[in-house]
Amino acid sequence: MERAKKAAFVAVVGRPSAGKSTLINLFCGEKVSIVSSVPQTTRNAIRGITNREQGQLVFVDTPGRYKSEKKGNKKLRGISDQAADDSDLILYVIDSSRPAGPEEEDIASFLAPHAERVVAAVNKNDDPKADPARARAFLAEKLAGLGPDRLFDVSAKNGDGTERLLAALFEMAGEGEPFYGAEFYTDQEVDFRIAEIIREQAINRLNEELPHALHVEVADAQLSEAKPKDAPGRQKLWVRAFIVVERESQKGIVVGKGGLMIKAIRLAALKELGQIFDWKIELDLRVKTGRG
Numbered sequence: 001m002e003r004a005k006k007a008a009f010v011a012v013v014g015r016p017s018a019g020k021s022t023l024i025n026l027f028c029g030e031k032v033s034i035v036s037s038v039p040q041t042t043r044n045a046i047r048g049i050t051n052r053e054q055g056q057l058v059f060v061d062t063p064g065r066y067k068s069e070k071k072g073n074k075k076l077r078g079i080s081d082q083a084a085d086d087s088d089l090i091l092y093v094i095d096s097s098r099p100a101g102p103e104e105e106d107i108a109s110f111l112a113p114h115a116e117r118v119v120a121a122v123n124k125n126d127d128p129k130a131d132p133a134r135a136r137a138f139l140a141e142k143l144a145g146l147g148p149d150r151l152f153d154v155s156a157k158n159g160d161g162t163e164r165l166l167a168a169l170f171e172m173a174g175e176g177e178p179f180y181g182a183e184f185y186t187d188q189e190v191d192f193r194i195a196e197i198i199r200e201q202a203i204n205r206l207n208e209e210l211p212h213a214l215h216v217e218v219a220d221a222q223l224s225e226a227k228p229k230d231a232p233g234r235q236k237l238w239v240r241a242f243i244v245v246e247r248e249s250q251k252g253i254v255v256g257k258g259g260l261m262i263k264a265i266r267l268a269a270l271k272e273l274g275q276i277f278d279w280k281i282e283l284d285l286r287v288k289t290g291r292g
Contacts, residue, residue: 005177007175007178013111021061090117093120093156122154123155220239255287
């Protein structure tokens with residue numbers, strides 16, 4: 001007798017830079033969420049879809065939970081709160097290379113009422129500073145409703161322990177039809193994915209100068225047949241995008257001396273986009289202020 005398929009939405013929560021996006025990308029087999037060492041790089045609830053023989057899990061990557069009363073941070077926390085409330089399961093990613101502090105305690109307190117549907121991933125066990133026993137002791141004290149059968153030591157970076165974690169999530173998921181077709185690994189629109197890749201490359205190169213003072217707008221995107229000499233049998237996607245900064249004085253930082261910085265961002269973004277999309281991509285990348 002064929003087993004019924006499982007289906008569930010899984011909210012992924014944790015401190016900034018705990019490895020949430022890396023873990024989701026690993027589960028989905030494709031780059032769904034951008035990755036950076038800069039805290040709170042993820043600003044939206046981003047969905048990544050994992051299809052297995054057991055069924056389908058839709059992972060919702062959320063902004064890192066940072067304890068601050070600033071307006072922008074409260075908005076990001078609201079996104080995380082809503083995703084956790086709306087999802088069937090919650091995957092709590094805890095960084096074993098860092099001691100738990102007030103932020104981690106705040107997350108555990110938030111998750112305590114939902115403990116019966118929480119699975120914890122003690123991540124970064126490949127890091128020389130990793131101390132999984134310390135992280136487990138913290139969880140035993142602060143999230144007592146989390147059973148040991150729902151606690152896993154993993155490395156999102158190299159995949160250690162992640163298949164057991166995934167199997168546990170499928171085991172907890174309810175029976176149901178898949179939410180998306182088997183060919184999907186994300187529900188993001190093309191423009192959004194392009195903008196996020198450009199933002200990732202900009203943040204990773206400008207994180208000391210203006211990590212969160214920029215965003216990306218895709219102003220135009222046109223799909224056409226590529227010339228045979230350029231890409232036989234392929235389509236071409238031409239994109240014009242703007243890196244948007246807050247002040248005129250920041251434009252020069254993004255452009256760089258002789259245009260070298262924006263060129264580096266553009267080439268790195270093209271390389272990433274070429275691994276995601278089948279089209280030949282041409283990117284016209286410019287800089288402007290938020291005032292347009």
